[in-house]
Amino acid sequence: MALLEVNNLHTYFATKRGLVKAVRGISFSVEEGRTLGIVGESGSGKSQTAMSILQLFESNQRIYDGSITFDGEVISDFGEEKLRKIRGNDISMIFQEPMTSLNPVFTVEQQINEVLMLHQSLSKEDASKKSLAMLESVKISNASKVLKSYPHQLSGGMSQRVMIAMALACNPRLLIADEPTTALDVIIQAEILNLMNDLKHDLNTSILFITHDLGVISQMADDVIVMHGGKIVEAAPIREIFKNAKHPYTKRLLAAFLKTDINSSKNEKQVQEDLFSSENEIYDFRMFRETNKADEDWFKVGDNHFVACTLK
Ligand SMILES: Nc1ncnc2c1ncn2[C@@H]1O[C@H](COP(=O)(O)OP(=O)(O)O)[C@@H](O)[C@H]1O
Numbered sequence: 001m002a003l004l005e006v007n008n009l010h011t012y013f014a015t016k017r018g019l020v021k022a023v024r025g026i027s028f029s030v031e032e033g034r035t036l037g038i039v040g041e042s043g044s045g046k047s048q049t050a051m052s053i054l055q056l057f058e059s060n061q062r063i064y065d066g067s068i069t070f071d072g073e074v075i076s077d078f079g080e081e082k083l084r085k086i087r088g089n090d091i092s093m094i095f096q097e098p099m100t101s102l103n104p105v106f107t108v109e110q111q112i113n114e115v116l117m118l119h120q121s122l123s124k125e126d127a128s129k130k131s132l133a134m135l136e137s138v139k140i141s142n143a144s145k146v147l148k149s150y151p152h153q154l155s156g157g158m159s160q161r162v163m164i165a166m167a168l169a170c171n172p173r174l175l176i177a178d179e180p181t182t183a184l185d186v187i188i189q190a191e192i193l194n195l196m197n198d199l200k201h202d203l204n205t206s207i208l209f210i211t212h213d214l215g216v217i218s219q220m221a222d223d224v225i226v227m228h229g230g231k232i233v234e235a236a237p238i239r240e241i242f243k244n245a246k247h248p249y250t251k252r253l254l255a256a257f258l259k260t261d262i263n264s265s266k267n268e269k270q271v272q273e274d275l276f277s278s279e280n281e282i283y284d285f286r287m288f289r290e291t292n293k294a295d296e297d298w299f300k301v302g303d304n305h306f307v308a309c310t311l312k
């Protein structure tokens with residue numbers, strides 16, 4: 001069984017103008033020690049998928065259908081108290097804006113200590129020792145000085161290292177990283193991505209890595225799901241997505257990333273028209289059906305490679 005299994009998840013907001021369906025029936029799993037990437041444009045439902053796992057919800061938001069299982073337990077049924085025990089302990093998260101996640105009135109030491117004292121019942125002294133070790137593990141060279149600093153005294157890259165240290169302090173089995181390097185310049189971004197890969201290698205943490213950036217996902221993920229309009233349109237091992245993307249939306253994303261014209265090849269255009277009708281957003285799998293078994297919603301194009309047949 002996978003470490004995390006998300007099955008037919010629907011997460012909606014109740015608003016004055018009706019239900020906003022942020023996540024519309026998605027299923028995926030994250031295996032032990034592997035990194036699953038979620039990629040898609042802004043507004044495709046990536047962050048709401050992440051928030052659903054720990055139910056970090058606004059008051060008008062909830063899971064309307066589906067289930068989330070972590071290490072064999074159905075955590076989508078958990079109440080606040082049980083969820084609090086998991087958050088930051090078994091599953092931790094890092095976000096795009098480290099500054100908004102760090103508390104401005106406490107030092108780095110106080111903040112990492114708090115996590116350790118809460119979840120691991122360490123004494124203050126032991127927590128401080130571990131906090132220092134954690135900062136060193138995320139390659140902060142002047143760690144003892146940074147420990148005594150307040151968030152506003154840190155650069156963006158340094159803050160994100162602190163966030164990673166804090167997220168890993170309790171040896172989580174799953175780390176959810178939502179656009180963790182988007183706010184950083186490219187050189188710092190590359191350093192942080194290398195750091196995360198090293199840590200994953202050392203700690204064998206499973207990672208759910210969310211980004212709109214295909215370049216980033218190519219460095220981080222073993223497998224990837226592509227989201228569009230709250231749904232998954234394609235799921236595949238990372239190489240398959242780059243070499244053999246099938247869904248028109250995935251192809252559009254890749255083309256934008258590679259800055260090539262997807263219509264430049266006539267054959268490509270022909271295939272696209274054959275399979276996808278943008279009017280009714282249906283991926284026509286009839287031609288596959290004759291030779292393969294395809295269910296109503298999904299078509300299997302290769303090992304662990306699936307394409308959605310409809311976006312409805
Ligand atoms: N506070 C909110 N109230 C209502 N709808 C929201 C709210 N936040 C997000 N949404 C809806 O959820 C969709 C998915 O948002 P999100 O998961 O943040 O996208 P992504 O992370 O892929 O950019 C948005 O397009 C929007 O329609």
Ligand SMILES: [Mg+2]
Nearest residue numbers: 046047048178
């Ligand atoms: Mg987001």
